[in-house]
Amino acid sequence: MNFMKYLFLALCISAVSAAATVPDCAGIEAGTKAYNESDFERAIDEWRTCVDNGIEDADLYYNLGNAYFRNGKLGFSIFYYKKALRLRANDDDIQHNLKFAQAMTRDKVEDEEENPILSGLFKAHHALSLKAQLFTLLAIFWLIAFIGIAGRIVIGERAKNICTGAIFVLTAIFCVIGSSAAYKIFVLEKEICGVVTATDADVTSAPSDKSQTLNTLSEGTTFEVISEQGNFAEIRLGEKIKGFVKLSEVGIIK
Numbered sequence: 716m717n718f719m720k721y722l723f724l725a726l727c728i729s730a731v732s733a734a735a736t737v738p739d740c741a742g743i744e745a746g747t748k749a750y751n752e753s754d755f756e757r758a759i760d761e762w763r764t765c766v767d768n769g770i771e772d773a774d775l776y777y778n779l780g781n782a783y784f785r786n787g788k789l790g791f792s793i794f795y796y797k798k799a800l801r802l803r804a805n806d807d808d809i810q811h812n813l814k815f816a817q818a819m820t821r822d823k824v825e826d827e828e829e830n831p832i833l834s835g836l837f838k839a840h841h842a843l844s845l846k847a848q849l850f851t852l853l854a855i856f857w858l859i860a861f862i863g864i865a866g867r868i869v870i871g872e873r874a875k876n877i878c879t880g881a882i883f884v885l886t887a888i889f890c891v892i893g894s895s896a897a898y899k900i901f902v903l904e905k906e907i908c909g910v911v912t913a914t915d916a917d918v919t920s921a922p923s924d925k926s927q928t929l930n931t932l933s934e935g936t937t938f939e940v941i942s943e944q945g946n947f948a949e950i951r952l953g954e955k956i957k958g959f960v961k962l963s964e965v966g967i968i969k
Contacts, residue, residue, distance in 0.1 A: 740765035746778070755786040773802040777809055784816055790912035790934040792816050794966035797910060797937070801968060805842060820935035822952075839895075848896040855889045907940040909948060913964035922947035922959045929958045940967055 746761030759782045765775055776799035784792035796813035803809060843851065859882055866878030911932045918930040922944040932938070938952040938960075947959040948967060 740768060740770055740775075743775075746782075750778070750782055753785075755782045758782045759786065771802065773799045773806065773809070776802070777806075777812075780809075780812065780816075784812070788912075789816060789819055790910055791966065793820070793935045793937065794910040794912055794968065797908065797968050816935065817937070821933040822936040843892075845896055845900065848892050852889060852892055852896065855885055855892070859885050859889070907967065907969050909938055909940045909950060909960075909965045909967045911936045911938075911960075911964065912966045916960045916964040918950065918956060918958040918960055919947075920958055922949070926959070930956050932956075932960070943967070 742761035742764040746758045746765075749755070749758040749761060759779065762775060762779050762782065766779070776795045780792045780795035780799060783789075783795060793813065793816050796809055796816060799809045800806065800813060862878050862881050862885070866875055866882070869875060869878065911934050914934050916932045916936075917928045918932060919926040919928055921927075932952070936952070938950045938956075941949040941951055943949070943962070944959070946962055948962055948965060949957075949959050951957045
């Protein structure tokens with residue numbers, strides 16, 4: 716009970732504090748007021764107007780995830796937490812609430828035991844946003860160029876060796892950050908996932924209402940999206956589940 720009480724308070728405080736950083740939208744303040752009054756349905760409506768107006772913001776998505784969670788809609792809650800995490804992958808609050816919400820879903824895919832080395836690499840990978848990484852790469856590039864020119868001008872073997880060593884170190888850093896940025900771009904372009912937002916969603920053998928039902932996924936289940944075909948999405952979940960689900964029953968995170 717104490718844990719649930721803590722989560723209740725954490726969700727309330729997080730939603731209010733995060734709202735101040737969301738870009739201007741008429742529904743932000745009204746949604747925050749409604750949330751503080753425990754009118755989660757109205758808070759969702761207000762914040763969704765901002766999403767419908769094209770605002771993409773991690774705090775806005777996070778607040779919507781909190782509101783949907785408090786309103787008992789687990790699927791939409793996970794959907795918006797994941798959208799928030801796509802924009803701010805290293806945010807502890809978003810990760811905590813997403814993990815808590817996912818623990819309540821019925822469909823589970825076995826996770827491997829967390830490797831501390833891989834966990835550390837993941838955190839390092841997301842320590843900087845893609846935008847920050849690109850600016851850092853630009854700065855390192857010009858710094859390498861400047862040191863390269865300086866290396867030709869300076870007099871003395873020791874000074875030239877220092878310049879060469881600095882260029883080597885900066886080049887290594889450039890390659891590491893560049894690889895991380897390239898992977899993020901690849902994920903943004905190629906990796907698409909979805910979440911069941913309806914009470915459940917049938918996985919069918921073909922993109923048709925008359926096709927055979929292979930499996931049924933429960934609300935909040937996350938899956939990989941392979942493609943979209945008309946009103947259906949071709950999906951995969953683990954090694955055993957593959958087929959098509961109706962787009963009206965899921966949310967696609969691109």
